[in-house]
Amino acid sequence: KQEVTQIPAALSVPEGENLVLNCSFTDSAIYNLQWFRQDPGKGLTSLLLIQSSQREQTSGRLNASLDKSSGRSTLYIAASQPGDSATYLCACTGNQFYFGTGTSLTVIP
């Protein structure tokens, strides 16, 4: 069974800092990996999707990378803003769909 882990569980940074969130998975037989953000009590907002054949995807200040062979993905957030404060989740798609435990990000003004 796929196990998806995210480190760190919580992160607090000052505004303007660049940061990296990590996601690791145990089974490299995935079709894609998707990053989401979740605000308290709300649904999930899709940020980036990386297909298994791709190495990275970029959207604005966000860049996600995927290394299937090592079972890792990173989400890089440039020039963080207080509005980036949320929980960030990664999810792997195989025959089923497995979510990580999430990283709770706080950006301090």
Add this chain to the structure above:
Amino acid sequence: EPEVTQTPSHQVTQMGQEVILRCVPISNHLYFYWYRQILGQKVEFLVSFYNNEISEKSEIFDDQFSVERPDGSNFTLKIRSTKLEDSAMYFCASGGLLYNEQFFGPGTRLTVL
């Protein structure tokens, strides 16, 4: 921008009662999903649905659960006899292509008393 909607936003029910959670996926999407998130825990996959049948389901999705697409727009999750441990946030998602991006609804918070 099209979005996935879910109703109700909050459902309170007594243990043993049946509940139906409703979702309206994005209109041209073909793949539909249900997930749940127990408070403080991971989002967990329940079931995927394509071409009017279940394509995958997790071990959580036992005989107490069923899904249906009763018409061209709604996608429902039924829990036949709710248990206390069914209390969770239930998310519906839809996608246009297999193994492509999933778009989530805002969720229904189910509270079983």
